[in-house]
Amino acid sequence: MPVLHDRLVTQLGWLNPRKFLDGLAVSNLTPGPIAVLATFAGYRVAGVSGALVATVALFVPATVLMLGISHQYARFRDDHRAQRFLSGVNPAVAGLILSAALLLGKSALVSWRGYLLCGISIFLLGKLRWHPAFVLVIGAAAGYFGVLP
Amino acid sequence: MDSRNPDQTSVRADPISLGRLLATFLKIGSIGFGGGMAIIALMEHEFVRERKLISVDEFLHGVGLEQILGPFAVNTSIFLGYRLFGLMGGLLSAGAFLAPSVTLVIILSHLYFRYHSVPGLQGAVAGLGPVVIALILNAGWSVGRKVLRSWKGALISIGALAAGIIKLNTLWVLAVAGAVGFLISRASPPSRDSAAAEKPERGAAATMLPLALPAVAPLAAIGLTFLKIGLVFSEGDLFWCRFFMIGL
Numbered sequence: 001m002p003v004l005h006d007r008l009v010t011q012l013g014w015l016n017p018r019k020f021l022d023g024l025a026v027s028n029l030t031p032g033p034i035a036v037l038a039t040f041a042g043y044r045v046a047g048v049s050g051a052l053v054a055t056v057a058l059f060v061p062a063t064v065l066m067l068g069i070s071h072q073y074a075r076f077r078d079d080h081r082a083q084r085f086l087s088g089v090n091p092a093v094a095g096l097i098l099s100a101a102l103l104l105g106k107s108a109l110v111s112w113r114g115y116l117l118c119g120i121s122i123f124l125l126g127k128l129r130w131h132p133a134f135v136l137v138i139g140a141a142a143g144y145f146g147v148l149p
Numbered sequence: 150m151d152s153r154n155p156d157q158t159s160v161r162a163d164p165i166s167l168g169r170l171l172a173t174f175l176k177i178g179s180i181g182f183g184g185g186m187a188i189i190a191l192m193e194h195e196f197v198r199e200r201k202l203i204s205v206d207e208f209l210h211g212v213g214l215e216q217i218l219g220p221f222a223v224n225t226s227i228f229l230g231y232r233l234f235g236l237m238g239g240l241l242s243a244g245a246f247l248a249p250s251v252t253l254v255i256i257l258s259h260l261y262f263r264y265h266s267v268p269g270l271q272g273a274v275a276g277l278g279p280v281v282i283a284l285i286l287n288a289g290w291s292v293g294r295k296v297l298r299s300w301k302g303a304l305i306s307i308g309a310l311a312a313g314i315i316k317l318n319t320l321w322v323l324a325v326a327g328a329v330g331f332l333i334s335r336a337s338p339p340s341r342d343s344a345a346a347e348k349p350e351r352g353a354a355a356t357m358l359p360l361a362l363p364a365v366a367p368l369a370a371i372g373l374t375f376l377k378i379g380l381v382f383s384e385g386d387l388f389w390c391r392f393f394m395i396g397l
Contacts, residue, residue: 044258088331089327090213091297094306095306099312101282104281115279
């Protein structure tokens, strides 16, 4: 994100800081990764084709690398040294996932209603095994009708 | 294109067709509000819990490897697609996953630059925050349950949790955790290393090293070359957490 900010705002001047923040808001409000901000900036500069080019270009290097990594993974997965290493990585990933929830919660759960909605969601997801999409719709509806401050 | 399906033996459940896989990624791309870990949570729900296409362990490996390039959820879609359908699967999965977001953002960008605001959206999104957190907690619990059975795993998890909260670099956290796992898993099973006498053991290690190197060296090369990129980008997810709330 700082990298994107530096290039788009400081170096290229495609967006002013305010538009950059708005772009962040738009890309956070929408499904998908934050890097979709590139789509927003691309659209600003060159319309739909700009949006497509910006998005593809942003993802090409990481995609190629990730394919390479996935390929290597298939090879070294059964190596017992690699397995020992990964036996430490796995619990760490679980810990990091939880830490993301806590970090988000610090700013997203600001009222008792937020906690209530979060609790209900955990119940619906974990106990009743609802599909995440339905639970997300409930959250969006609650927010839309102003239930959350 | 799905003919090349190497060692699928470790995955026990019914195989998925490529079309079905892409449909799943389209779906996740469409409902994946919140980006980052929320998407990981959705993928865990679909691929590990519901369809049992991939084991928890492998899924966590994928999420861990993804961090090398910075935490872009799209990398996990590539990993899963590649694991199930090879190169083509990886590429198509990434495309399917991104397509809904890109379409929606183009529409929203259009609205934004025309009207300078996107009405009604802000309110709805305020309600998504708590649900996204529930989603992540749910996924964390689901993958953590298995890992936490051993006290060593639990300790590493707690350490990573703390490191995540104080916003240490993800890549370093995973590297340290891997090194710790490497060291303590050596001590626990009485393997052939410890059975061997000291001198032969050293000899064995020396001969094993060149054997192990070709497997790990290319990965290490990739890892090192892009460590820089990883260092630049890996703040992304946490940064995102902050901006997400500014956005609200």
